[in-house]
Structures are given as C-alpha cells and as structure tokens.
Amino acid sequence: MVTPTPSQIKIRDHMARDLLVVAPAGCGKTEALALRVDGLLRRGDVKLPRKILVVTFSNRAKDNIRGRLRAYLGVTQLRDHVTVVNFHGLSARIFKAHANVIGLDPSMILPESDWVKEECNRKCLDYPVAKRAQDALRDAKLEPRTDADIDAHLVQNREIEALEIERDRVAAGRLTYDDLPRLAELTLADDRVAELYREHFGAVIVDEFQDLTPQQLRIVNSIGYRRTTFAGDLAQGIYGFTGAKPIEVHSRITEECTEAVTFAESHRSSPAVLAAVNSLIPLTGGTPLTAADEASWPGGGLFATARFPSAEAEAEWVANVARRLASKVPDHRIGIMARTQKRRKFVEDALTSASIDYMRWDDGVLDTDTARAMRLMLGHFNLSAYERAKDKISYLRGESGLEAVAEASTRQSLVDALGWCYELLREGVSAGEIRARIKVGDAETLVTKPGVHVLNGHVGKGQQFDWAMVIGAEDGSIPSYLAKTAEEQAEEARILSVMISRARHGAFVTYADEVQITPKWRKPHHPSPYFAQLSMANPLGGQHLWDWLRNADWPAIAAR
Incomplete structure (x- = not known):
C-alpha cells in the first residue's frame, strides 16, 4: 500500500x-x-x-x-x-431503467460505435459537410431537447444533412453517444x-x-x-x-x-519538465508544480527547444534523437507528438526511412479474432468492387463477416476496426498497407511498451512517456489557425502543456521555418507565440543540448 x-x-x-x-x-x-x-x-x-x-x-x-x-x-x-x-x-443505465418517463422505449438500440460518423461515410459526404453535420448534431444534443425539439432546431438552422441523419436515427429506433446524456x-x-x-x-x-x-x-x-x-x-x-x-x-x-x-507536488516529472509546464501557467491557468524528490532526477531532467529550416530537417533530427535515446535507455518510452496527424507525417516518413520501429497510436490494435477477420478480408480485397459499392460501410461489413459475429465485445472491436479501415481506404492507403499496419495484442500492453510512439496531442490523455518530443510548434499549428476566441487560444496552450507534462525525464519542443503543404507549395511559418513563455524555463538548445545528452548519467537515468 x-x-x-x-x-x-x-x-x-x-x-x-x-x-x-x-x-x-x-x-x-x-x-x-x-x-x-x-x-x-x-x-x-x-x-x-x-x-x-x-x-x-x-x-x-x-x-x-x-x-x-x-x-x-x-x-x-x-x-x-x-x-x-x-x-x-x-x-445508458438511467435511460434503460426510466425511458418510459420521457415516452421512449427502453429497448431502443444503444450505440456500439460512432453511428453518426458511419452514416456520414455511408452517404459519402465530403469532410467539411460531414463535420458540419456531426457538429450540428452534437451541439443540438448538449441541451435538454426532446427528439421533436432536435428536429425543429435543425430545421430552423437549415442543417439539412444533420436533419436527414437524425430522422434516420429516430426511424431506426437507435441512440447515439450524444443521445445518452441528453436523454439522461x-x-x-x-x-x-x-x-x-x-x-x-x-x-x-x-x-x-x-x-x-x-x-x-x-x-x-x-x-x-x-x-x-x-x-x-x-x-x-x-x-x-x-x-x-x-x-x-x-x-x-x-x-x-x-x-x-x-x-502542488509532482511524482511524475523532472524539475526541467515541470519548469516548462509552469512557464505556460499564465496561459493555462494551471497550478505551479515542484518535483516531489528533486534530487532523485539525474541532471535535473531535460527541457530543450530546436528550430529547423524545414519540416523534413526537423523530422530527420527527431528520428536521430529518438534512435539515440532508444539506444541509451532501451526500456524507456519515447512519445513523439504533434497537434495534427498531417504534421506528424514527416516524422513517420523519417522513422520509416531510418528503419526505426514505432507504434502509431491511431493504427488498429486488435484482438486475435478481429485481427484474423481483418487480415482475411484485406488479403483478398477487391478494390474495384469496393469502389463500385454505393454503401462502402455495408460492403466492408459484409466482406468481414460482421453479421456472423455474436459475441458483443468482438463485434464492437470489429466495427471499430472497419471504421479505421474505411478512413485509411478513403485516404488512398492500399489494402496491403492497411493489412501490414494491423497489430495483434492488448491495446494497453502495446501502448505502454518500450520504444518510439507516435500520436496526436489529444490521444491517450493520462499516458506518460519517459521522453516527450512535441513537433510542429509553428504558429497556425500550435496554436491552431482555427482557434479564434480567447478561450480557444487558451485551450491550445493547454494542449501544448499536456503534451509536455507527459514526459518524465525530458521534453523537446521543435518547429520548422517551412512546411510542405502540397507537392508544389512550401509554406513559410513563424514559431509558435508560446515560445515566449517557454523561454522562461531556460530550455537547452544547440551545442548545450548535445553536451547534456553526451554527458548524462544514462545508467542512473535508466534506473530512475
């Protein structure tokens, strides 16, 4: 105890x-x-x-x-x-026990996956249209509205796609994840x-x-x-x-x-990491933290920042540092995080080119039965038939044998895996590549194993890494160009703080002066305005960083 x-x-x-x-x-x-x-x-x-x-x-x-x-x-x-x-x-418990109070049937179909997203996919809605429909339904259901109120609200706001999806839901007698708290x-x-x-x-x-x-x-x-x-x-x-x-x-x-x-005492992070997190408090509204046992952290930990001429140069450097850390402390976990998946791609390419194994957190981590079904389907996948199918979600479900799966948890796992597969197919990823990216095992075990992990800032909240590398810290990425209001800007600062705070021993924040957006367009960038706050944590850089890495007591770090 x-x-x-x-x-x-x-x-x-x-x-x-x-x-x-x-x-x-x-x-x-x-x-x-x-x-x-x-x-x-x-x-x-x-x-x-x-x-x-x-x-x-x-x-x-x-x-x-x-x-x-x-x-x-x-x-x-x-x-x-x-x-x-x-x-x-x-x-769900409240609804099933008392649905009659609000005039609904407690036997309505409970959600087993993101049904609204699946319907948007089934209707082949473009991303902006699908996102608007999903946002409209979510926002409408954050208030205590009845089904009739939701319908009227969507009509009034001329949310045509959302209204059609909502009426299909009601007609099918099913609930979505957004419906559950509304009805409760x-x-x-x-x-x-x-x-x-x-x-x-x-x-x-x-x-x-x-x-x-x-x-x-x-x-x-x-x-x-x-x-x-x-x-x-x-x-x-x-x-x-x-x-x-x-x-x-x-x-x-x-x-x-x-x-x-x-x-106010952290048992997770080194003094250097906590200094970086504390430097953002004026933006995040957080609590000043000290390490519970400062002397136990070899060298006091590490916080570093770095600037690169291009996203490719940044990615090559990050891959090099990740390889070095993995060789020095092979039992450590190195988290490479970006604000968005697109900004992550450069590092994934660099890791692949350098033959560095890594765990991509948005890939399928499947149980044995689900992996077998997915690999079987993708092993003889008929792309032409898939592209001809009007309802691609139904096509995938049919090809995978979903309807024959009776066990609830296995069915849920397969539904989620098919959604992941659909998204990759829509992005142009081949069936063979998707099949190769399937990992078999327990998700909890795989995401906590030693080595390099690649993920987005919002994913896996609560998970810690020995080393956190936050890439793509350009203005427009961190903070996102979509963040307009003061609260949205504050949340962007909190996202950066959360990514840094996942680190135990050391954290890096990097950015590039130029990022390739399309084959013919390389967009210049300014550094994130949050670097002004991070500078208060006295980050290492350049030769000082390499000196720290060269002189660090790696056996002591490995033992901490």
Whole structure:
C-alpha cells in the first residue's frame, strides 16, 4: 500500500461530502480519490443501502480507479458499497431503467460505435459537410431537447444533412453517444426519478472535472449536488471540441464546493519538465508544480527547444534523437507528438526511412479474432468492387463477416476496426498497407511498451512517456489557425502543456521555418507565440543540448 501524502490524508479525512480537488498530472489523484472513498465508508458517512457513485470519462480511468479501490476496500466491499461507471454507462443505465418517463422505449438500440460518423461515410459526404453535420448534431444534443425539439432546431438552422441523419436515427429506433446524456438529463428532470438516484447514492466522485460538459455537470448535480467530490486540473482541459467548458464548469464547481485541496507536488516529472509546464501557467491557468524528490532526477531532467529550416530537417533530427535515446535507455518510452496527424507525417516518413520501429497510436490494435477477420478480408480485397459499392460501410461489413459475429465485445472491436479501415481506404492507403499496419495484442500492453510512439496531442490523455518530443510548434499549428476566441487560444496552450507534462525525464519542443503543404507549395511559418513563455524555463538548445545528452548519467537515468 502507498504511504499517503499530507494532501491525500486531508482529502481522505475531509468531513463534508462536497470537495474540489485540484490535481495536475502525476500528483497522485487516483490514489487520493480511492482514499476519499475509503474515508467516506470508514466514517460511516455513506451506509448501506446507499452507495458511493464514482464517475469517470474513459474505460481506462474506470479500470484504474477500480483497481485502487480494490486495494483499499477488497472485492466484496467494493461490490457492495461502490458503483464505478463512465458517463455513457451511467446515462445508458438511467435511460434503460426510466425511458418510459420521457415516452421512449427502453429497448431502443444503444450505440456500439460512432453511428453518426458511419452514416456520414455511408452517404459519402465530403469532410467539411460531414463535420458540419456531426457538429450540428452534437451541439443540438448538449441541451435538454426532446427528439421533436432536435428536429425543429435543425430545421430552423437549415442543417439539412444533420436533419436527414437524425430522422434516420429516430426511424431506426437507435441512440447515439450524444443521445445518452441528453436523454439522461431529460429523465432526471422528473423529480421522482432524480430522488431515486439521490436516495441510492449518498456521495458522488467525479474524475477529470475539466472535461465535463455543462450537460454532464447538470446530470451530476441532479444526483449529488453538494455531495460531490470533483477532481481534476483546469490546465488539462483540452476537449472543447466535445462540448467541454472547463472555465464555466470550474466556476460552477467552486460555487458549489465549500473547500478545495490543491496538489502542488509532482511524482511524475523532472524539475526541467515541470519548469516548462509552469512557464505556460499564465496561459493555462494551471497550478505551479515542484518535483516531489528533486534530487532523485539525474541532471535535473531535460527541457530543450530546436528550430529547423524545414519540416523534413526537423523530422530527420527527431528520428536521430529518438534512435539515440532508444539506444541509451532501451526500456524507456519515447512519445513523439504533434497537434495534427498531417504534421506528424514527416516524422513517420523519417522513422520509416531510418528503419526505426514505432507504434502509431491511431493504427488498429486488435484482438486475435478481429485481427484474423481483418487480415482475411484485406488479403483478398477487391478494390474495384469496393469502389463500385454505393454503401462502402455495408460492403466492408459484409466482406468481414460482421453479421456472423455474436459475441458483443468482438463485434464492437470489429466495427471499430472497419471504421479505421474505411478512413485509411478513403485516404488512398492500399489494402496491403492497411493489412501490414494491423497489430495483434492488448491495446494497453502495446501502448505502454518500450520504444518510439507516435500520436496526436489529444490521444491517450493520462499516458506518460519517459521522453516527450512535441513537433510542429509553428504558429497556425500550435496554436491552431482555427482557434479564434480567447478561450480557444487558451485551450491550445493547454494542449501544448499536456503534451509536455507527459514526459518524465525530458521534453523537446521543435518547429520548422517551412512546411510542405502540397507537392508544389512550401509554406513559410513563424514559431509558435508560446515560445515566449517557454523561454522562461531556460530550455537547452544547440551545442548545450548535445553536451547534456553526451554527458548524462544514462545508467542512473535508466534506473530512475
């Protein structure tokens, strides 16, 4: 069992059931939440038949906190006293139990994949049209609107494609992921239903409050207002595109909670990495952090920046450094991150040219059965028949044998793999190349293995690397040219901060003066304006960086 820190003990022993826990990455938040549940139960604050509701955003987070709770409570007490769900699971549970309250059938088809995206693909909508339809449906469903209200809203706003997709959904009697919280909120608006949940759950724990949409906060408040522990970090709020409103939600939570506990010691990152993260606080609204044991980090860690004449030169340098790190500390994980997939391509090409193996996080990581089905389909793929097919999604499903798959989790895995395959085919990737990119195994095991990993900034939040290399830090990329408002600009700074904060020993931020956009157009770029803040962390560069890499105590780094 881990020895609790003073902040974790304060959270465990806090008497009131409302509490705000400000916990940046690597500060022991999951352990603190497990201790919070343990304290509530030991004091008898929540007694049977009431339970504690723990709500997370992802299955991975759900599994993590359940594992820590099992260590404190044991299997039996965990089962009898605590319910751990993600938001979609909670919303589905509420709907299936009380759909009749809002005049719907509880046997409606629950989502097993991104059905709206699949419908856009099935209709062969161009990317801008498809994105507009998806955004229109998501935004409409972030409010407590009935199906009739949604229809009227889309008509009023002349969202033709979205309206057609929505009417198809209603006619098919199915729900999408955006429908689940909408219908849960509508159901909880009935005081009789809300009172049932308030009586059943004596306290609520919410992980990653900065990722809440106002709708999700309203759901939580309906069940546990002033009885909720919210944990998270405003500086990690990077999901505005899903409807999250970190500033608004944080303001409402601070009004609700009578006390806040702030973590300021990081157990994850070196002093040099934390200096880089801290330098962005004026832009991110984060909490100043210090390393829990500064002397334990050989050389104090590393933070470096570098400028290159072209994206190709940058990519070659990054591949070279990644190879060097992998040779010095072969058990370490090196994360190469970009704001967008397109900006990543240069590094992927350089890694391939240098024969450096790497894990591309948006590739298919499949179980044995799904991999077998996908490889079989792609091994004799008839591209001409596929291109002639009017409904390409249905064609892929038929060729893969999806309808013959009865087991729910295997079916879900195959549906996701076919969506990934469709996207690559649309980008012009050959069936043979897609087949070669399939990796077999457990996703959790593969993404945590040593070596080089390549991913986008939003992917794999919570995952840490020994070394983080943030590439493509040009103005227009970081921050994105699409970020217009002050809040959008702040979120871009938070994305950069999150990417850097994933590093344990060292972080690099690089940019190029020129990036090839098309075969005939090379676009000049200025560095990200965020370099002005990063300079406050005294980053190494040029010969000073190479001196650090040459003189570092690599055996000590490997052992840390």
